[in-house]
Amino acid sequence: MDIPTAVLYSVISSIAQMALEPSAELELVPEVMTVPRTLPPEAKRGLMQPPTGDGYLTIGDRQWPMSPTVQFRGQNNLLVLPIQIQSPVEVVYLTDASGAVFRVWMLTPNEASVARSR
Numbered sequence: 001m002d003i004p005t006a007v008l009y010s011v012i013s014s015i016a017q018m019a020l021e022p023s024a025e026l027e028l029v030p031e032v033m034t035v036p037r038t039l040p041p042e043a044k045r046g047l048m049q050p051p052t053g054d055g056y057l058t059i060g061d062r063q064w065p066m067s068p069t070v071q072f073r074g075q076n077n078l079l080v081l082p083i084q085i086q087s088p089v090e091v092v093y094l095t096d097a098s099g100a101v102f103r104v105w106m107l108t109p110n111e112a113s114v115a116r117s118r
Contacts, residue, residue: 037077037105039092039105039111040092040094040103042094043092043093043094043103043105044059044092044093044094044095045090045091045092045093046059046060046090046091046093047059047060047088047089047090047091048085048088048089048090048091048093048104048106049088050082050085050086050087050088051066051082051083051085053082053083057101057104059091059093059101064093064095064099064100064101065098065099065100065101066100066101066102067096067098067100067101067102069102070082070100070101070102070103070104071102071103071104072085072104072106073103073104073105073106074106075106075107075108077105080106085106089106089107090106090107090112091104091105091106091107092104092105092107093105
């Protein structure tokens with residue numbers, strides 16, 4: 001049984017129109033809410049210069065060795081490669097038992113504006 005071309009085009013047009021129209025259900029979805037990240041209270045704060053690749057980080061006026069397992073977290077809390085850090089950034093960081101930096105969190109403007117209690 002053949003479907004007339006006009007009916008076929010009408011069905012396809014209706015499906016396409018429904019796909020393009022915003023649905024009332026989609027409007028009820030709330031905006032994505034961000035959860036503030038919890039930074040360790042024992043973390044130190046400073047202005048970190050971009051890593052140079054020599055195994056050391058300059059934070060403030062001091063050079064720190066980098067741990068072999070160092071992790072850099074961006075403002076969105078995702079891992080960042082050291083080569084991606086191209087400008088000085090306000091950070092909080094942790095050192096291990098040997099004094100090497102092993103965790104670094106780059107601060108958002110809101111986090112940087114809040115004074116940390118020590």
